[in-house]
Each structure stands twice: as C-alpha cells, then as structure tokens.
Amino acid sequence: xxxxxxxLDLWGQALWNTLALFFGGAxxxxxxxxxxxxxxVSSIPAARAIxxxxxxxxxxxxxxxxxFLFVFGYPSLGLPRMDYTALAVAAIGLYAATYxxxxxxxxxxxxxVGQAEAARALGMTxxxxxxxxxxxxxxxxxxPPLISAxxxxxxxxxxxxxxxxxxxxxxRANLSERGENALGVLLWVALIFVLLVAVLSWAQRxxxxxWKVIR
Numbered sequence: 001x002x003x004x005x006x007x008l009d010l011w012g013q014a015l016w017n018t019l020a021l022f023f024g025g026a027x028x029x030x031x032x033x034x035x036x037x038x039x040x041v042s043s044i045p046a047a048r049a050i051x052x053x054x055x056x057x058x059x060x061x062x063x064x065x066x067x068f069l070f071v072f073g074y075p076s077l078g079l080p081r082m083d084y085t086a087l088a089v090a091a092i093g094l095y096a097a098t099y100x101x102x103x104x105x106x107x108x109x110x111x112x113v114g115q116a117e118a119a120r121a122l123g124m125t126x127x128x129x130x131x132x133x134x135x136x137x138x139x140x141x142x143x144p145p146l147i148s149a150x151x152x153x154x155x156x157x158x159x160x161x162x163x164x165x166x167x168x169x170x171x172r173a174n175l176s177e178r179g180e181n182a183l184g185v186l187l188w189v190a191l192i193f194v195l196l197v198a199v200l201s202w203a204q205r206x207x208x209x210x211w212k213v214i215r
Contacts, residue, residue, distance in 0.1 A: 004188060010166075010174055015192065017167040021088055021157040026150055028093025033100025038130050040101065041108050051101070059098040063159055066091045071163050088160040092153060099149045106145070107138030147204035151197055168192060 004011055039051030058066070070087040082090075111134050119129045139146070158169030166174070172185045 007175060007178065007180075010171065014166055014168050014171045017085060017160075017165060018154075018157050018169075020085065021092060021160055021165070021167060022154050024089035025092030025096055025156070026153050028090065029096035029100050029149070029153060032094065032097035034104060034135070036097060036101040037104035037108070038135075040105055055098045055101050058095060059102075061095075063091070063095050063156060064162070066095050067159060067163055084160070084164050088157075088163060088165050092156050092160075096149065096153045096156065099152065100146070103142050103145045103149055104138055107142035108134060110141040111137045143204060143207045147200055147207075151200055154193070154196055154200070 036051045036054060039047040040055070042048055042051070067088065070091045071084065074082065074087060115133055115137075119133045124132070157167055160167055161169035161173070168189050171189055172182055175185045176182050
C-alpha cells in the first residue's frame with residue numbers, strides 16, 4: 001500500500017487524466033460515430049462515400065501513428081495551441097469513432113426494414129426516421145458491443161503515456177524514478193484498470209436489463 005499512500009498526488013493526477021481522456025474520447029467517439037453511422041446508411045451517395053472512406057482509412061491506421069499526427073502535425077498547421085492532454089483526447093475520440101460506427105451499423109441491421117418504410121410512408125424525413133425510429137432501437141440492440149468499444153477506449157488511454165501525458169500508463173516510469181518497485185506499480189495499475197472495467201461491465205448489465213429488446 002505504500003506505493004499508493006506515499007505518492008497520492010501522482011496517483012490522483014494520473015487517475016484524473018485517465019478519466020479525462022476516457023470520457024472526452026468516448027464523448028467524441030459516440031457523437032462522431034453516430035454521425036458516421038448515419039452517413040454510412042444514408043440515401044445520399046456522397047455521404048455514404050465519406051463515411052466509408054473515413055472508417056476504412058482511420059480504422060486501418062495504428063492509433064500510435066494517429067497520436068504522432070496530432071502531437072507533431074497539429075502545431076505545424078498554425079492552429080490555436082493545445083496541450084498534449086487535449087490532443088490525446090481528440091486522437092482517441094476520432095480513432096475510436098470508427099469502432100462506434102461499425103457497432104451502430106450492425107445495430108441498424110437489427111431494425112426491421114418495414115418500420116423505416118412505414119415511417120417514410122407517413123411523410124417522415126430521413127433525419128426523422130433515423131432519430132425517432134431507427135437510432136433508438138439500434139442503440140438498444142448494441143449495448144454489449146458498444147460497452148466493449150468503451151472498454152477499448154479506456155485501454156487506449158495508456159498510449160498517451162508515450163506523449164508526455166501523465167496518466168495511469170505513465171505512473172510506472174514516474175515512480176521508478178522515485179525508487180519504487182516497477183512490478184508492484186504495474187500490479188496496482190492493472191488492478192485499477194480491472195476495477196474501471198468492472199464498473200463499465202456493471203453498466204452494461206444494467207442497460208441490458210433496462211433496454212432489453214424482446215423479439
């Protein structure tokens with residue numbers, strides 16, 4: 001326990017940054033992923049092409065390379081200065097959005113085509129059909145894979161350690177400089193991640209029970 005109690009300031013800051021990376025990245029991923037998912041099933045060819053191109057290009061690019069592009073490429077564009085934590089949030093969110101997109105696209109396939117056709121027959125626009133008929137049912141159908149995507153986002157936060165962001169993945173290096181046993185630190189980091197994943201798994205069970213789709 002001394003590894004924790006003797007360095008509460010470092011652990012607290014690392015945990016805070018990890019949660020900031022997770023919630024920020026997850027928010028971007030959910031919003032952008034939903035938009036891209038809708039684009040991929042849109043009746044507009046250009047929208048489908050853009051959504052497909054984004055997913056295929058970004059998903060097939062290593063996340064570490066995406067981090068490099070943000071950390072070293074962003075400053076060269078002359079845009080307003082951002083710290084590494086904000087850039088890491090953007091990198092994780094834009095990358096993870098591709099996984100959310102594919103999860104939602106599979107959820108769209110669970111909604112009977114007749115429901116969308118009936119909504120259009122009533123005069124609803126495409127946005128109305130997606131927002132009131134398709135998306136609510138799709139989200140209910142993909143709770144388990146969507147939570148799995150969020151768990152993946154949580155694990156992605158450790159990559160930020162290589163880009164000067166003090167989060168849980170960077171604790172070992174910092175405490176090793178203070179003379180702490182590296183293996184002991186890693187075991188504590190692993191335990192914290194297990195607890196965080198357990199919280200997400202609990203949320204999955206609650207949402208599955210609440211939003212269970214009866215067929």
